[in-house]
Amino acid sequence: MDLDRLQTFLKVVQYGSFQQVAAREYRSQRTVSKQMTQLENELKVTLFDRGQNRIQLTPQGRLFWASAQDIVNNYTTALTELRQFNVPTDQILRVGYFSAFEQRLLLPALYDLKQQHSELQLVVRQGSNEHLAQQVADGSLDLALSINYGRPAVTPESQLTAVPIYHNQMVIGVSRLNPLSRLSQLPPSALATLPILYYSPESSTFLLESFLASAPFIQDYEQIRRVSSAEQMHLLVALNQALAFYPAGLVPTKHDEQVAYLPITDAAQQGYDIVALLKSNRSRPLIAKLVQRLKANAKSDE
Incomplete structure (x- = not known):
């Protein structure tokens, strides 16, 4: 074309x-x-x-x-x-992430790595989980952050390895204009009151299927809708136009004056893991260092 x-x-x-x-x-x-x-x-x-x-x-x-x-x-x-790059390939690190929330893990790790290796050149891309996994598999990315939530980020047959980086719980954002925000936990029945949003920069069935697998109490699949930016999602939630899934620990939840972040009563299925996807045969020292920094920064946030 x-x-x-x-x-x-x-x-x-x-x-x-x-x-x-x-x-x-x-x-x-x-x-x-x-x-x-x-x-x-x-x-x-x-x-x-x-x-x-x-x-x-x-x-x-x-x-x-x-x-x-x-x-x-x-x-x-x-x-x-x-x-942009006219340097040896071992001085280039190509990294992907799927939402703005992972920046809390990714930015400090990349910053530390850049401080240690001033000659390092970085390529950072955002995309859907499907695209990121494919780009790691075909070698156009060295590592990508993905999520295990209701379903694994990669299948057992995949040539990729999913290294656990961070664990926490998915919560629901509720406008403080909504009386539900005064609850300590959100009962599943309350989720039927408004559309439920999730954020993905690209049209992606992966995240939709993950949310459905983790929330079997949601009967109307059309109620779950994708928005293309975290800012749009947060705006609609704050104005009480929708509820939304948020990853606890990766979004500041304590001092938000417009939105309350509530766990779902059925919390057993709401745990999520951020994982680093990489090829099993990739052994570059820089990739190993990045994984170590991601784990260390994630641990300090717990």
């Missing part, structure tokens, strides 16, 4: 006009329109409803929009990484 067409498509969506994109890119309107027609022909769908004064995305166009953004962002990131 032609990258220039995708970038033009994203600009057309942004400005809502072939003419505006043509003027900004110093191209003819005909050239921009032709590119979009070629893209539609390649995909065999109609991306735009073309009006006299403004174009709009079709339902298929809205679905493709997110994918186009991912493709362009991934290409740009890969290009930046390729141009």
Whole structure:
């Protein structure tokens, strides 16, 4: 797929006009329109409803929009990484994580490692558990943080090793505007009152299946919804528009004036583990040092 067409498509969506994109890119309107027609022909769908004064995305166009953004962002990131490093591969460490919550474990460990090895170059990526595991398996990442919650991060048949880093309990965030926030524990029946959110930067069935496996008392699967940013999730919870899963220990829970973090009464199934995914045959000293630092920092937080 032609990258220039995708970038033009994203600009057309942004400005809502072939003419505006043509003027900004110093191209003819005909050239921009032709590119979009070629893209539609390649995909065999109609991306735009073309009006006299403004174009709009079709339902298929809205679905493709997110994918186009991912493709362009991934290409740009890969290009930046390729141009950024001109050092031996043993001085590059490529690490992945799946949510902003793991930063509490990851940042101190990487900072310590960088202090010890000033020449070290770091590649840090965020992605879904599925993508991170695949990137570790194919060697494009050296290590990735994942989660065991209701189901293991990797299957027994996987070529990856899951090294336990941190253990704690999943809790539910409840707005202090909600009378439920005054409880010491949240009964499962209370979870039916609002949508329940979880955060994942990419569309991921892994986390959804994990939450369903750990919360069998939730009968309406449509009640659990993904949001693409931790900030959006927290905003909706604070305003009493939703409840949400939070990993205790990786989010500051004691002094939050808008949200209370409550354990579920059925706490037996709510334990989670943050694990480091790596290839079994990977024995680079830097990877071993990073695992040691992650464990040490996790232990100091307990």
